[in-house]
Amino acid sequence: MTTSQNRSAFLSGMLAMLPVTPGIIPFAMISGMAALDAGMSPLTAQLYSVFVFAGASQIAAAQLITSHAEPLVIILTIWIINLRFVMYSASMSSKLPPSSIPKALQAYVMTDQSFAICAGMFDQNQVPYENRAMFYLGSSVIMWLIWQMATGVGIAFGSIIPTSWSLDFGVWLCFIAIMIPGLKDFPAIIAALVGGSLALALHGLPFNLGLVIASVVGIACGYLTEKKLSSNLPVKSDNDAKERFQ
Numbered sequence: 001m002t003t004s005q006n007r008s009a010f011l012s013g014m015l016a017m018l019p020v021t022p023g024i025i026p027f028a029m030i031s032g033m034a035a036l037d038a039g040m041s042p043l044t045a046q047l048y049s050v051f052v053f054a055g056a057s058q059i060a061a062a063q064l065i066t067s068h069a070e071p072l073v074i075i076l077t078i079w080i081i082n083l084r085f086v087m088y089s090a091s092m093s094s095k096l097p098p099s100s101i102p103k104a105l106q107a108y109v110m111t112d113q114s115f116a117i118c119a120g121m122f123d124q125n126q127v128p129y130e131n132r133a134m135f136y137l138g139s140s141v142i143m144w145l146i147w148q149m150a151t152g153v154g155i156a157f158g159s160i161i162p163t164s165w166s167l168d169f170g171v172w173l174c175f176i177a178i179m180i181p182g183l184k185d186f187p188a189i190i191a192a193l194v195g196g197s198l199a200l201a202l203h204g205l206p207f208n209l210g211l212v213i214a215s216v217v218g219i220a221c222g223y224l225t226e227k228k229l230s231s232n233l234p235v236k237s238d239n240d241a242k243e244r245f246q
Helices: 003-037 042-052 055-066 071-081 084-093 103-108 112-123 129-160 169-182 186-201 206-231 238-244
Strands: none
Touching: 003 042, 003 055, 003 112, 003 129, 042 055, 042 129, 055 071, 071 206, 084 103, 084 112, 084 206, 103 129, 112 129, 186 206
C-alpha cells in the first residue's frame, strides 16, 4: 500500500468511530475522578490512564485501592475483567492482513468500541482486506486520544461537576451503542440475551467473575445456535449445482 492509501485508511477508521465517541467522554471523566478518589495525584492519575487504558479495569482498580484491597486482589480483578480482550484479539487476528504495525501496539490500543465497529465492518466487507490494519489502527488511536483527553478533563474539573449530571449513565450508553448494531441475526440475539441475563444474575460474584462467566456462556450459546441453524439448512447436491450452470 502507498502512503496515501495508508493515510486514507487510517482517517477512515477514525471517522468510523465518531458516532460512539459521545459515550466515551463521560466514561473517561468518571475514570479520572475515580483515580483521584483513590488518592492519586493528578499526574499519577493521568499516567495511570495511559498505562492501563481499560475503562472498566481502571474504575474497578481505583475502587479497590480506595477500599484498601490487597495488591494481588487488585491485579487479579484487572486480569479477569480484561479476559474479554483475549477473545477480541483471537477474532481480530483472523480479520487483519499481515502488517508492519507492531502486534503490541495493536493490542494496546484495542477497545470494546474499536473491536465492535471494525469486526462488524470487516465481516460485511465494508473495508478492503489490504486496508484493514490501518483502518483498525485509526479507529483505535482516535479512541485512545479522546479517552486520555476526557480523563484529563475529569481529573481537572471532576470536583466541581454536580452529581445531578449522572455521568455514570454515559457508561451504559457507550456499551449499548456498540451492542445494538451487532444484533443482526438470531444467534447474536441469543448470545446477548443469555450473556446479559447471566451477568445480572451473577453480578454479586467476587472479582467480577459473573461478567466473565456470562461472556463465555453467552458466546457458547450463540455459537451452538449458529451451528444448529446451519445444520438444518438443506444441502445442495452436486447434481443441483451442475444444473445451475447448464
